[in-house]
Amino acid sequence: xxxxxxxxxxxxxxxxxxxxxxxxxxxxxxxxxxxxxxxxxxxxxxxxxxxxxxxxxxxxxxxxxxxxxxxxxxxxxxxxxxxxxxxxxxxxxxxxxxxxxxxxxxxxxxxxxxxxxxxxxxxxxxxxxxxxxxxxxxx
Amino acid sequence: xxxxxxxxxxxxxxxxxxxxxxxxxxxxxxxxxxxxxxxxxxxxxxxxxxxxxxxxxxxxxxxxxxxxxxxxxxxxxxxxxxxxxxxxxxxxxxxxxxxxxxxxxxxxxxxxxxxxxxxxxxxxxxxxxxxxxxxxxxxxxxxxxxxxxxxxxxxxxxxxxxxxxxxxxxxxxxxxxxxxxxxxxxxxxxxxxxxxxxxxxxxxxxxxxxxxxxxxxxxxxxxxxxxxxxxxxxxxxxxxxxxxxxxxxxxxxxxxxxxxxxxxxxxxxxxxxxxxxxxxxxxxxxxxxxxxxxxxxxxxxxxxxxxxxxxxxxxxxxxxxxxxxxxxxxxxxxxxxxxxxxxxxxxxxxxxxxxxxxxxxxxxxxxxxxxxxxxxxxxxxxxxxx
Numbered sequence: 427x428x429x430x431x432x433x434x435x436x437x438x439x440x441x442x443x444x445x446x447x448x449x450x451x452x453x454x455x456x457x458x459x460x461x462x463x464x465x466x467x468x469x470x471x472x473x474x475x476x477x478x479x480x481x482x483x484x485x486x487x488x489x490x491x492x493x494x495x496x497x498x499x500x501x502x503x504x505x506x507x508x509x510x511x512x513x514x515x516x517x518x519x520x521x522x523x524x525x526x527x528x529x530x531x532x533x534x535x536x537x538x539x540x541x542x543x544x545x546x547x548x549x550x551x552x553x554x555x556x557x558x559x560x561x562x563x564x565x
Numbered sequence: 566x567x568x569x570x571x572x573x574x575x576x577x578x579x580x581x582x583x584x585x586x587x588x589x590x591x592x593x594x595x596x597x598x599x600x601x602x603x604x605x606x607x608x609x610x611x612x613x614x615x616x617x618x619x620x621x622x623x624x625x626x627x628x629x630x631x632x633x634x635x636x637x638x639x640x641x642x643x644x645x646x647x648x649x650x651x652x653x654x655x656x657x658x659x660x661x662x663x664x665x666x667x668x669x670x671x672x673x674x675x676x677x678x679x680x681x682x683x684x685x686x687x688x689x690x691x692x693x694x695x696x697x698x699x700x701x702x703x704x705x706x707x708x709x710x711x712x713x714x715x716x717x718x719x720x721x722x723x724x725x726x727x728x729x730x731x732x733x734x735x736x737x738x739x740x741x742x743x744x745x746x747x748x749x750x751x752x753x754x755x756x757x758x759x760x761x762x763x764x765x766x767x768x769x770x771x772x773x774x775x776x777x778x779x780x781x782x783x784x785x786x787x788x789x790x791x792x793x794x795x796x797x798x799x800x801x802x803x804x805x806x807x808x809x810x811x812x813x814x815x816x817x818x819x820x821x822x823x824x825x826x827x828x829x830x831x832x833x834x835x836x837x838x839x840x841x842x843x844x845x846x847x848x849x850x851x852x853x854x855x856x857x858x859x860x861x862x863x864x865x866x867x868x869x870x871x872x873x874x875x876x877x878x879x880x881x882x883x884x885x886x887x888x889x890x891x892x893x894x895x896x897x898x899x900x901x902x903x904x905x906x907x908x909x910x911x912x913x914x915x916x917x918x919x920x921x922x923x924x925x926x927x928x929x930x931x932x933x934x935x936x937x938x939x940x941x942x943x944x945x946x947x948x949x950x951x
Contacts, residue, residue: 432703436693441700465813467700473813493721493818495713496766497705501688505705513710513765515818522814525939527704538721559703 430508430527432547432559440470443482448558453487453544455520456480466522487544488565489518496533512536516562530563541565569833572659573791573798574948576605576784577907583748583777583896586680590619591633593675593780598634601782606795607669612784613638614667616654618645620676620683620899630673640667646808647934648847651783651903652944656804658785668786672906675780676898685899686773687764697940709773709850711938713765715818716852720767722819723867727767729874730851731758734771734893736879737848741890743880743920748777749894772851774892774901781903783910799910802927803834803947810940819856819866822943823931827861830929834947838862841947842925843912844884845905847933848891854878857931858886861945880920888912888920902932906946913950926950 437445444467447454457464460477472480494514500506512528514536528536529545542562549557578600580593594617602608615638617630627643642657644650651672658670683689686709693702719725735755741747753771761770791798805826809816831837838861846861848854855869863884864872872878878886889895889908896904909928911917927949935941 430705433693435703436699438694438696438699441696463813467696467811467814493714493718495710495717495768496763497707497710498763498765499687499709500705500707501684502690502705508705511705513704513706513714515714517815523811525701525704525706538717 430511431504432549433504434549434551435557435559437557441468444468445557446555447482447484448546448560449548449556451546451558453485453560454482455485455522457483464520464522466524486519489516489542489562491528491536491538491540491542492517492523493538494528494536514562516542524560527561528563529561567833568659568663569802569835570800571663571788572785572801573788574655574783574801574906574910575786575791575794575796575798576601576607577910578604578782579746579904579907580780581746582779584680585677585778588677590621590675590677591630594630594673594782595634597675597780597782598671598673601784604796605784607784609634609636611669612636612671614640614658614661614670616642616658616670616672617674618643618650618900619674620678638667646942648849648900649902649932649934649942649944650900652905652930652932652946653806655783655785655801655906655946656806656944659801659804662785662787668790670785672783672785672903674900674903676900677778678899679776679778683776683899685776701939707765708936709768710765711936712850712852713768714938715856716767718818719852719856723870725855725870727759728755729870730772730855731755733848733851733854733873733878734758737887737891737893739879740888740920741894744890744895747890747895749775768850768852774849774897775894777896777898779896779898781907783903783906797914797950799913800949800951801946802836802949803830803832805829805833805945807943808941809943818938821856821860821937822933822941823857823860823945826943826945827931830945830947831862836927836947841884841927841929843888843909843922843928844886845909845928845930846886847901847905847931848887848893849933851893853933853937854886856937857933861929861931880922885922888917888922900934902934902944905930905932909948913948
Protein backbone atom coordinates (compact mmCIF):
# COMPACT_ATOMS: atom_id res chain seq x y z
CA UNK A 427 0.00 0.00 0.00
CA UNK A 428 1.41 3.34 -1.04
CA UNK A 429 1.39 5.94 1.74
CA UNK A 430 -1.75 7.97 1.21
CA UNK A 431 -1.70 11.75 1.47
CA UNK A 432 -5.29 12.48 2.37
CA UNK A 433 -6.91 15.19 0.22
CA UNK A 434 -7.17 18.57 1.89
CA UNK A 435 -10.22 18.62 4.13
CA UNK A 436 -12.96 21.18 3.72
CA UNK A 437 -13.90 22.84 7.00
CA UNK A 438 -17.08 24.83 7.50
CA UNK A 439 -17.65 27.22 10.38
CA UNK A 440 -19.28 24.39 12.29
CA UNK A 441 -16.68 21.69 11.62
CA UNK A 442 -13.35 23.52 11.70
CA UNK A 443 -12.85 22.86 15.43
CA UNK A 444 -12.71 19.16 14.62
CA UNK A 445 -10.08 19.53 11.90
CA UNK A 446 -8.07 22.14 13.85
CA UNK A 447 -8.05 19.82 16.84
CA UNK A 448 -6.75 17.02 14.65
CA UNK A 449 -4.01 19.42 13.53
CA UNK A 450 -2.94 19.73 17.20
CA UNK A 451 -3.08 15.96 17.63
CA UNK A 452 -6.40 16.04 19.48
CA UNK A 453 -9.60 14.19 18.65
CA UNK A 454 -12.34 16.73 19.33
CA UNK A 455 -15.97 15.78 20.00
CA UNK A 456 -18.92 17.85 21.21
CA UNK A 457 -20.89 17.43 24.44
CA UNK A 458 -24.08 19.39 25.09
CA UNK A 459 -23.91 21.38 28.32
CA UNK A 460 -27.67 21.23 28.69
CA UNK A 461 -28.39 17.52 28.19
CA UNK A 462 -24.92 15.97 28.35
CA UNK A 463 -25.21 14.15 25.01
CA UNK A 464 -22.00 13.55 23.04
CA UNK A 465 -22.46 14.10 19.31
CA UNK A 466 -20.53 13.63 16.08
CA UNK A 467 -20.48 15.19 13.50
CA UNK A 468 -20.07 18.69 14.95
CA UNK A 469 -23.01 21.09 14.72
CA UNK A 470 -23.87 24.58 15.94
CA UNK A 471 -26.73 23.12 17.96
CA UNK A 472 -27.29 19.99 20.01
CA UNK A 473 -29.30 17.66 17.77
CA UNK A 474 -30.77 15.96 20.84
CA UNK A 475 -32.19 18.91 22.85
CA UNK A 476 -31.63 21.84 20.42
CA UNK A 477 -29.54 23.81 22.92
CA UNK A 478 -27.00 26.20 21.41
CA UNK A 479 -23.25 25.76 21.24
CA UNK A 480 -22.32 22.25 22.39
CA UNK A 481 -18.96 22.36 24.20
CA UNK A 482 -15.93 20.82 22.46
CA UNK A 483 -13.82 18.37 24.44
CA UNK A 484 -10.84 16.17 23.71
CA UNK A 485 -11.78 12.51 23.40
CA UNK A 486 -9.56 9.66 24.58
CA UNK A 487 -8.69 8.59 21.06
CA UNK A 488 -9.24 4.98 22.00
CA UNK A 489 -11.82 2.70 20.42
CA UNK A 490 -12.52 -0.55 18.66
CA UNK A 491 -13.17 -1.46 15.03
CA UNK A 492 -16.97 -1.66 14.64
CA UNK A 493 -16.87 -2.75 10.99
CA UNK A 494 -14.41 -2.35 8.13
CA UNK A 495 -13.81 -2.95 4.44
CA UNK A 496 -10.60 -3.34 2.50
CA UNK A 497 -10.97 -1.04 -0.50
CA UNK A 498 -9.44 -2.71 -3.56
CA UNK A 499 -10.82 -0.37 -6.21
CA UNK A 500 -11.22 3.41 -6.27
CA UNK A 501 -10.47 5.16 -9.54
CA UNK A 502 -10.16 8.61 -7.96
CA UNK A 503 -6.74 10.05 -7.16
CA UNK A 504 -5.03 9.90 -4.71
CA UNK A 505 -6.88 6.78 -3.53
CA UNK A 506 -6.29 4.70 -6.67
CA UNK A 507 -2.57 4.43 -5.88
CA UNK A 508 -3.27 3.69 -2.19
CA UNK A 509 -5.38 0.56 -2.77
CA UNK A 510 -5.79 -1.65 -0.86
CA UNK A 511 -6.65 0.55 2.11
CA UNK A 512 -8.88 -0.08 5.10
CA UNK A 513 -12.04 1.99 5.62
CA UNK A 514 -13.62 1.44 9.00
CA UNK A 515 -16.11 2.66 11.52
CA UNK A 516 -14.21 2.98 14.78
CA UNK A 517 -16.39 3.05 17.88
CA UNK A 518 -14.88 5.50 20.35
CA UNK A 519 -14.91 4.98 24.11
CA UNK A 520 -17.14 8.07 24.26
CA UNK A 521 -19.80 6.43 22.05
CA UNK A 522 -19.75 7.93 18.56
CA UNK A 523 -18.34 6.01 15.62
CA UNK A 524 -15.94 7.69 13.22
CA UNK A 525 -15.66 6.80 9.56
CA UNK A 526 -11.90 6.58 9.17
CA UNK A 527 -8.91 4.53 8.03
CA UNK A 528 -7.09 1.81 9.92
CA UNK A 529 -3.38 2.12 9.22
CA UNK A 530 -0.15 0.72 10.62
CA UNK A 531 -0.89 -2.92 9.97
CA UNK A 532 -1.47 -5.24 7.04
CA UNK A 533 -5.09 -4.88 5.79
CA UNK A 534 -5.57 -8.62 6.29
CA UNK A 535 -4.88 -8.23 10.03
CA UNK A 536 -7.83 -5.91 10.69
CA UNK A 537 -10.68 -7.50 12.65
CA UNK A 538 -14.02 -6.36 14.03
CA UNK A 539 -13.55 -5.62 17.73
CA UNK A 540 -9.84 -4.88 17.35
CA UNK A 541 -8.66 -2.19 19.83
CA UNK A 542 -7.29 0.86 18.02
CA UNK A 543 -5.88 4.25 18.93
CA UNK A 544 -6.04 7.51 17.02
CA UNK A 545 -3.18 8.76 14.87
CA UNK A 546 -3.13 11.99 12.85
CA UNK A 547 -1.84 13.02 9.46
CA UNK A 548 -1.22 16.79 9.59
CA UNK A 549 -2.21 19.04 6.68
CA UNK A 550 -0.42 22.38 6.19
CA UNK A 551 -2.79 24.84 4.60
CA UNK A 552 -1.87 27.79 2.42
CA UNK A 553 -3.33 30.15 5.05
CA UNK A 554 -0.80 28.90 7.61
CA UNK A 555 -3.31 26.90 9.64
CA UNK A 556 -2.64 23.25 10.33
CA UNK A 557 -5.49 20.78 10.03
CA UNK A 558 -5.22 17.06 10.57
CA UNK A 559 -6.92 13.85 9.40
CA UNK A 560 -7.63 11.32 12.16
CA UNK A 561 -6.79 7.69 11.38
CA UNK A 562 -6.45 4.75 13.74
CA UNK A 563 -3.76 2.12 14.29
CA UNK A 564 -3.74 -1.07 16.34
CA UNK A 565 -3.52 -0.24 20.06
CA UNK B 566 -58.04 9.42 6.08
CA UNK B 567 -56.04 6.84 4.18
CA UNK B 568 -55.25 7.15 0.49
CA UNK B 569 -55.01 3.37 0.25
CA UNK B 570 -56.55 2.20 -3.01
CA UNK B 571 -57.50 5.70 -4.18
CA UNK B 572 -54.85 5.98 -6.91
CA UNK B 573 -53.65 3.50 -9.49
CA UNK B 574 -50.76 2.91 -11.85
CA UNK B 575 -52.32 2.83 -15.30
CA UNK B 576 -49.36 2.97 -17.66
CA UNK B 577 -45.75 1.82 -17.51
CA UNK B 578 -42.84 1.64 -19.93
CA UNK B 579 -39.31 0.36 -19.50
CA UNK B 580 -37.08 1.84 -22.20
CA UNK B 581 -35.42 -1.03 -24.09
CA UNK B 582 -32.04 0.69 -24.41
CA UNK B 583 -29.11 -0.42 -22.27
CA UNK B 584 -26.52 1.59 -24.26
CA UNK B 585 -27.44 4.95 -25.76
CA UNK B 586 -24.33 7.03 -26.49
CA UNK B 587 -26.30 9.13 -28.98
CA UNK B 588 -29.26 9.91 -26.71
CA UNK B 589 -29.88 12.49 -24.00
CA UNK B 590 -31.58 11.96 -20.65
CA UNK B 591 -34.59 14.03 -21.75
CA UNK B 592 -34.87 12.09 -25.00
CA UNK B 593 -34.99 8.80 -23.08
CA UNK B 594 -37.59 10.30 -20.73
CA UNK B 595 -39.72 11.53 -23.63
CA UNK B 596 -39.59 8.19 -25.45
CA UNK B 597 -40.51 6.48 -22.17
CA UNK B 598 -43.39 8.92 -21.61
CA UNK B 599 -44.72 8.10 -25.08
CA UNK B 600 -44.60 4.40 -24.25
CA UNK B 601 -46.28 4.66 -20.84
CA UNK B 602 -49.03 6.99 -22.07
CA UNK B 603 -49.76 4.64 -24.98
CA UNK B 604 -49.87 1.76 -22.48
CA UNK B 605 -52.49 3.71 -20.50
CA UNK B 606 -54.43 4.84 -23.55
CA UNK B 607 -53.71 8.47 -22.71
CA UNK B 608 -51.85 11.29 -24.46
CA UNK B 609 -49.47 14.00 -23.32
CA UNK B 610 -52.44 16.39 -23.34
CA UNK B 611 -53.96 14.42 -20.46
CA UNK B 612 -50.92 14.93 -18.22
CA UNK B 613 -51.29 17.60 -15.54
CA UNK B 614 -48.70 16.38 -13.04
CA UNK B 615 -44.97 16.04 -13.80
CA UNK B 616 -42.58 14.11 -11.56
CA UNK B 617 -38.93 13.49 -12.42
CA UNK B 618 -35.38 13.17 -11.14
CA UNK B 619 -32.11 12.16 -12.76
CA UNK B 620 -28.39 12.00 -12.12
CA UNK B 621 -27.73 15.32 -13.85
CA UNK B 622 -30.93 17.40 -13.54
CA UNK B 623 -30.21 20.53 -11.54
CA UNK B 624 -32.32 22.33 -8.98
CA UNK B 625 -34.73 23.55 -11.67
CA UNK B 626 -34.49 20.51 -13.90
CA UNK B 627 -38.21 19.82 -13.89
CA UNK B 628 -38.80 23.23 -15.50
CA UNK B 629 -36.35 22.37 -18.28
CA UNK B 630 -38.03 18.98 -18.67
CA UNK B 631 -41.46 20.60 -18.92
CA UNK B 632 -40.09 22.80 -21.72
CA UNK B 633 -38.57 19.81 -23.53
CA UNK B 634 -41.96 18.06 -23.41
CA UNK B 635 -43.78 21.33 -24.16
CA UNK B 636 -45.88 20.57 -21.11
CA UNK B 637 -47.50 23.01 -18.67
CA UNK B 638 -48.40 20.85 -15.70
CA UNK B 639 -50.48 22.05 -12.75
CA UNK B 640 -48.38 20.04 -10.32
CA UNK B 641 -44.58 19.63 -10.31
CA UNK B 642 -42.42 17.41 -8.10
CA UNK B 643 -38.67 17.13 -8.59
CA UNK B 644 -37.99 15.25 -5.37
CA UNK B 645 -34.57 13.66 -5.61
CA UNK B 646 -33.70 11.32 -2.75
CA UNK B 647 -31.50 9.10 -4.91
CA UNK B 648 -32.52 5.85 -6.55
CA UNK B 649 -35.69 5.50 -4.50
CA UNK B 650 -37.06 8.81 -5.84
CA UNK B 651 -39.47 7.29 -8.34
CA UNK B 652 -41.01 4.98 -5.76
CA UNK B 653 -41.56 8.09 -3.62
CA UNK B 654 -42.95 9.93 -6.67
CA UNK B 655 -45.75 7.36 -6.90
CA UNK B 656 -46.64 8.14 -3.27
CA UNK B 657 -46.51 11.87 -3.92
CA UNK B 658 -48.60 11.45 -7.06
CA UNK B 659 -51.21 9.41 -5.20
CA UNK B 660 -51.39 12.10 -2.51
CA UNK B 661 -51.62 14.94 -5.04
CA UNK B 662 -54.30 13.16 -7.06
CA UNK B 663 -56.29 12.38 -3.92
CA UNK B 664 -56.03 16.03 -2.87
CA UNK B 665 -57.36 17.16 -6.24
CA UNK B 666 -54.13 18.93 -7.21
CA UNK B 667 -53.67 16.92 -10.40
CA UNK B 668 -55.37 14.02 -12.13
CA UNK B 669 -52.84 12.35 -14.42
CA UNK B 670 -49.29 12.13 -13.06
CA UNK B 671 -46.35 11.32 -15.32
CA UNK B 672 -43.20 10.02 -13.57
CA UNK B 673 -40.00 9.97 -15.63
CA UNK B 674 -36.42 8.79 -15.50
CA UNK B 675 -33.69 8.73 -18.12
CA UNK B 676 -29.95 8.15 -17.92
CA UNK B 677 -26.85 7.62 -20.01
CA UNK B 678 -24.72 6.55 -17.03
CA UNK B 679 -22.96 3.76 -18.92
CA UNK B 680 -22.20 5.52 -22.20
CA UNK B 681 -21.14 8.62 -20.24
CA UNK B 682 -18.68 6.41 -18.31
CA UNK B 683 -20.02 7.30 -14.88
CA UNK B 684 -18.12 5.06 -12.43
CA UNK B 685 -20.98 5.00 -9.93
CA UNK B 686 -19.57 2.46 -7.54
CA UNK B 687 -15.89 3.22 -7.30
CA UNK B 688 -15.05 6.50 -8.96
CA UNK B 689 -17.77 9.08 -8.57
CA UNK B 690 -16.78 12.27 -6.77
CA UNK B 691 -19.47 14.03 -4.74
CA UNK B 692 -17.22 16.99 -3.90
CA UNK B 693 -15.98 17.70 -0.40
CA UNK B 694 -18.15 20.54 0.89
CA UNK B 695 -21.37 18.91 2.02
CA UNK B 696 -22.00 18.22 5.70
CA UNK B 697 -21.59 14.52 4.85
CA UNK B 698 -18.98 14.69 2.09
CA UNK B 699 -16.57 16.79 4.16
CA UNK B 700 -16.17 13.80 6.49
CA UNK B 701 -15.95 11.09 3.81
CA UNK B 702 -14.01 12.72 0.97
CA UNK B 703 -10.67 12.84 2.88
CA UNK B 704 -10.89 9.06 3.26
CA UNK B 705 -12.03 7.87 -0.17
CA UNK B 706 -15.19 6.07 0.85
CA UNK B 707 -16.62 4.52 -2.32
CA UNK B 708 -20.24 3.59 -2.86
CA UNK B 709 -19.29 -0.09 -2.87
CA UNK B 710 -17.20 0.44 0.26
CA UNK B 711 -20.10 1.94 2.15
CA UNK B 712 -22.27 -1.12 1.45
CA UNK B 713 -19.30 -3.37 2.22
CA UNK B 714 -19.17 -1.92 5.75
CA UNK B 715 -22.74 -3.14 6.22
CA UNK B 716 -22.00 -6.54 4.68
CA UNK B 717 -19.00 -7.07 6.98
CA UNK B 718 -21.04 -6.15 10.05
CA UNK B 719 -23.84 -8.52 9.02
CA UNK B 720 -21.35 -11.35 8.59
CA UNK B 721 -19.76 -10.65 11.96
CA UNK B 722 -23.01 -10.35 13.86
CA UNK B 723 -24.99 -13.14 12.27
CA UNK B 724 -22.52 -15.43 10.54
CA UNK B 725 -23.80 -14.56 7.08
CA UNK B 726 -21.49 -16.00 4.42
CA UNK B 727 -20.13 -14.73 1.08
CA UNK B 728 -21.82 -17.77 -0.49
CA UNK B 729 -25.22 -16.61 0.77
CA UNK B 730 -24.68 -13.13 -0.68
CA UNK B 731 -23.52 -14.71 -3.95
CA UNK B 732 -26.74 -16.71 -4.08
CA UNK B 733 -28.60 -13.42 -4.55
CA UNK B 734 -26.49 -12.47 -7.58
CA UNK B 735 -26.92 -15.95 -9.06
CA UNK B 736 -30.71 -15.76 -8.64
CA UNK B 737 -30.92 -12.32 -10.27
CA UNK B 738 -28.88 -13.59 -13.23
CA UNK B 739 -31.15 -16.60 -13.60
CA UNK B 740 -34.12 -14.25 -13.75
CA UNK B 741 -32.37 -12.01 -16.29
CA UNK B 742 -31.94 -15.07 -18.50
CA UNK B 743 -35.74 -15.11 -18.81
CA UNK B 744 -35.89 -11.41 -19.69
CA UNK B 745 -35.01 -10.73 -23.35
CA UNK B 746 -34.30 -7.06 -22.56
CA UNK B 747 -31.79 -7.75 -19.76
CA UNK B 748 -28.19 -6.63 -20.26
CA UNK B 749 -26.47 -9.62 -18.59
CA UNK B 750 -28.16 -12.94 -19.32
CA UNK B 751 -25.47 -15.66 -19.27
CA UNK B 752 -25.90 -17.85 -16.18
CA UNK B 753 -23.41 -17.52 -13.32
CA UNK B 754 -22.61 -19.72 -10.32
CA UNK B 755 -21.77 -19.00 -6.71
CA UNK B 756 -18.16 -19.83 -7.56
CA UNK B 757 -18.21 -17.27 -10.38
CA UNK B 758 -19.26 -14.59 -7.90
CA UNK B 759 -16.68 -15.60 -5.29
CA UNK B 760 -13.88 -15.78 -7.85
CA UNK B 761 -14.72 -12.42 -9.44
CA UNK B 762 -12.30 -9.73 -8.33
CA UNK B 763 -12.70 -8.14 -4.92
CA UNK B 764 -13.93 -4.53 -5.18
CA UNK B 765 -14.36 -3.71 -1.51
CA UNK B 766 -14.05 -6.67 0.83
CA UNK B 767 -16.36 -8.61 1.26
CA UNK B 768 -18.10 -7.45 -1.93
CA UNK B 769 -16.85 -8.90 -5.23
CA UNK B 770 -17.46 -7.53 -8.71
CA UNK B 771 -20.48 -9.80 -9.17
CA UNK B 772 -21.94 -8.67 -5.83
CA UNK B 773 -22.32 -5.25 -7.51
CA UNK B 774 -25.01 -4.02 -9.85
CA UNK B 775 -24.15 -3.45 -13.47
CA UNK B 776 -24.04 0.00 -15.06
CA UNK B 777 -26.28 0.58 -18.09
CA UNK B 778 -28.10 3.35 -19.85
CA UNK B 779 -31.88 3.39 -19.73
CA UNK B 780 -35.02 4.96 -18.44
CA UNK B 781 -38.69 4.51 -17.89
CA UNK B 782 -42.04 6.09 -17.21
CA UNK B 783 -45.02 5.49 -14.96
CA UNK B 784 -48.49 7.04 -15.24
CA UNK B 785 -50.66 7.35 -12.13
CA UNK B 786 -54.26 8.54 -11.92
CA UNK B 787 -57.28 8.19 -9.66
CA UNK B 788 -58.65 4.67 -9.29
CA UNK B 789 -61.99 6.02 -10.47
CA UNK B 790 -60.56 7.25 -13.77
CA UNK B 791 -58.32 4.19 -14.04
CA UNK B 792 -61.34 1.94 -14.45
CA UNK B 793 -62.09 3.55 -17.84
CA UNK B 794 -58.55 3.13 -19.20
CA UNK B 795 -56.93 0.40 -21.33
CA UNK B 796 -55.16 -1.69 -18.74
CA UNK B 797 -56.10 -3.31 -15.47
CA UNK B 798 -55.48 -0.72 -12.72
CA UNK B 799 -52.61 -1.47 -10.35
CA UNK B 800 -53.77 -0.01 -7.05
CA UNK B 801 -51.49 1.90 -4.69
CA UNK B 802 -52.52 0.16 -1.47
CA UNK B 803 -49.75 1.26 0.84
CA UNK B 804 -46.82 3.63 0.77
CA UNK B 805 -44.11 5.05 2.97
CA UNK B 806 -40.88 7.02 2.92
CA UNK B 807 -38.00 7.24 5.36
CA UNK B 808 -34.39 8.25 5.80
CA UNK B 809 -31.63 6.58 7.78
CA UNK B 810 -28.38 8.41 8.57
CA UNK B 811 -25.49 8.50 11.04
CA UNK B 812 -27.69 10.29 13.63
CA UNK B 813 -25.37 11.76 16.26
CA UNK B 814 -22.69 9.19 15.72
CA UNK B 815 -23.74 5.64 16.49
CA UNK B 816 -26.69 4.35 14.47
CA UNK B 817 -27.38 0.66 13.97
CA UNK B 818 -26.00 0.20 10.45
CA UNK B 819 -28.17 -2.88 9.95
CA UNK B 820 -31.40 -0.94 10.53
CA UNK B 821 -32.08 0.52 7.10
CA UNK B 822 -34.74 3.05 6.11
CA UNK B 823 -37.00 0.22 4.96
CA UNK B 824 -37.73 -0.77 8.55
CA UNK B 825 -39.61 2.50 9.01
CA UNK B 826 -41.30 3.01 5.64
CA UNK B 827 -41.96 -0.69 5.09
CA UNK B 828 -43.92 -0.97 8.33
CA UNK B 829 -45.90 2.11 7.37
CA UNK B 830 -46.69 0.81 3.88
CA UNK B 831 -47.80 -2.60 5.13
CA UNK B 832 -50.00 -1.00 7.82
CA UNK B 833 -51.66 1.31 5.30
CA UNK B 834 -52.34 -1.59 2.95
CA UNK B 835 -53.56 -3.77 5.80
CA UNK B 836 -51.40 -6.70 4.70
CA UNK B 837 -48.42 -8.60 6.08
CA UNK B 838 -45.17 -9.67 4.41
CA UNK B 839 -46.46 -13.26 4.21
CA UNK B 840 -49.33 -12.03 1.98
CA UNK B 841 -46.96 -10.68 -0.68
CA UNK B 842 -46.55 -12.57 -3.98
CA UNK B 843 -43.38 -10.87 -5.21
CA UNK B 844 -40.93 -8.21 -4.09
CA UNK B 845 -39.10 -5.68 -6.21
CA UNK B 846 -36.12 -4.73 -4.08
CA UNK B 847 -33.44 -2.24 -5.06
CA UNK B 848 -30.41 -4.50 -5.57
CA UNK B 849 -27.52 -2.08 -5.89
CA UNK B 850 -25.47 -4.80 -4.20
CA UNK B 851 -26.26 -8.26 -2.90
CA UNK B 852 -26.18 -7.00 0.69
CA UNK B 853 -28.84 -4.41 -0.18
CA UNK B 854 -31.31 -7.20 -0.94
CA UNK B 855 -30.48 -9.14 2.19
CA UNK B 856 -30.71 -6.12 4.51
CA UNK B 857 -33.89 -4.85 2.84
CA UNK B 858 -35.72 -8.18 3.07
CA UNK B 859 -34.93 -8.36 6.80
CA UNK B 860 -35.94 -4.77 7.45
CA UNK B 861 -39.21 -5.10 5.53
CA UNK B 862 -40.04 -8.08 7.72
CA UNK B 863 -39.90 -10.86 5.11
CA UNK B 864 -37.61 -12.66 7.57
CA UNK B 865 -36.19 -11.93 10.99
CA UNK B 866 -33.08 -9.88 11.67
CA UNK B 867 -30.06 -12.02 10.99
CA UNK B 868 -32.07 -14.60 9.06
CA UNK B 869 -31.46 -13.01 5.67
CA UNK B 870 -28.60 -15.31 4.70
CA UNK B 871 -30.78 -18.35 5.19
CA UNK B 872 -33.81 -16.68 3.59
CA UNK B 873 -32.08 -15.89 0.29
CA UNK B 874 -30.75 -19.45 -0.04
CA UNK B 875 -32.34 -22.59 -1.39
CA UNK B 876 -34.24 -20.89 -4.20
CA UNK B 877 -36.58 -19.06 -1.84
CA UNK B 878 -36.20 -15.69 -3.64
CA UNK B 879 -36.18 -17.19 -7.13
CA UNK B 880 -39.11 -17.63 -9.49
CA UNK B 881 -41.19 -20.49 -8.14
CA UNK B 882 -39.85 -19.84 -4.65
CA UNK B 883 -41.56 -18.56 -1.52
CA UNK B 884 -40.94 -14.89 -2.38
CA UNK B 885 -39.72 -14.22 -5.93
CA UNK B 886 -37.49 -11.12 -5.84
CA UNK B 887 -36.79 -9.02 -8.94
CA UNK B 888 -38.04 -11.41 -11.64
CA UNK B 889 -36.69 -8.97 -14.27
CA UNK B 890 -33.12 -9.64 -13.16
CA UNK B 891 -32.79 -6.47 -11.11
CA UNK B 892 -29.95 -4.03 -11.10
CA UNK B 893 -27.51 -6.88 -10.69
CA UNK B 894 -28.30 -8.20 -14.19
CA UNK B 895 -31.14 -6.45 -16.04
CA UNK B 896 -30.30 -2.76 -15.98
CA UNK B 897 -28.89 -0.15 -13.64
CA UNK B 898 -28.71 3.31 -15.15
CA UNK B 899 -27.79 4.99 -11.87
CA UNK B 900 -31.15 5.47 -10.14
CA UNK B 901 -33.13 2.29 -10.47
CA UNK B 902 -36.33 2.97 -8.52
CA UNK B 903 -38.60 3.45 -11.51
CA UNK B 904 -37.94 -0.09 -12.78
CA UNK B 905 -39.11 -1.53 -9.45
CA UNK B 906 -42.50 0.09 -10.01
CA UNK B 907 -42.65 -0.84 -13.72
CA UNK B 908 -41.88 -4.53 -13.22
CA UNK B 909 -44.21 -4.80 -10.22
CA UNK B 910 -47.05 -3.34 -12.30
CA UNK B 911 -46.36 -5.62 -15.27
CA UNK B 912 -46.18 -8.66 -13.01
CA UNK B 913 -49.50 -7.78 -11.37
CA UNK B 914 -51.06 -7.37 -14.83
CA UNK B 915 -49.69 -10.78 -15.80
CA UNK B 916 -47.66 -9.52 -18.78
CA UNK B 917 -44.25 -11.00 -18.01
CA UNK B 918 -44.12 -14.16 -20.12
CA UNK B 919 -41.39 -16.60 -19.08
CA UNK B 920 -40.61 -14.66 -15.93
CA UNK B 921 -44.21 -14.22 -14.79
CA UNK B 922 -44.93 -14.91 -11.12
CA UNK B 923 -48.03 -17.05 -11.48
CA UNK B 924 -51.19 -15.48 -10.10
CA UNK B 925 -49.44 -12.44 -8.59
CA UNK B 926 -51.97 -10.18 -6.85
CA UNK B 927 -49.87 -8.29 -4.30
CA UNK B 928 -46.39 -6.86 -4.79
CA UNK B 929 -43.97 -4.76 -2.79
CA UNK B 930 -41.57 -2.31 -4.43
CA UNK B 931 -38.85 -0.93 -2.21
CA UNK B 932 -36.31 1.60 -3.36
CA UNK B 933 -33.11 2.66 -1.66
CA UNK B 934 -31.43 5.98 -2.47
CA UNK B 935 -28.01 7.06 -1.32
CA UNK B 936 -25.94 4.42 0.42
CA UNK B 937 -26.41 1.93 3.21
CA UNK B 938 -23.61 2.35 5.70
CA UNK B 939 -23.92 6.14 5.71
CA UNK B 940 -27.02 8.11 4.68
CA UNK B 941 -29.87 6.81 2.59
CA UNK B 942 -33.55 7.12 1.80
CA UNK B 943 -36.10 4.38 1.50
CA UNK B 944 -39.48 4.31 -0.22
CA UNK B 945 -41.93 1.43 -0.12
CA UNK B 946 -45.07 0.72 -2.12
CA UNK B 947 -47.57 -2.07 -1.63
CA UNK B 948 -49.32 -2.56 -4.98
CA UNK B 949 -52.19 -4.84 -5.84
CA UNK B 950 -54.80 -5.85 -8.39
CA UNK B 951 -58.38 -6.82 -7.66
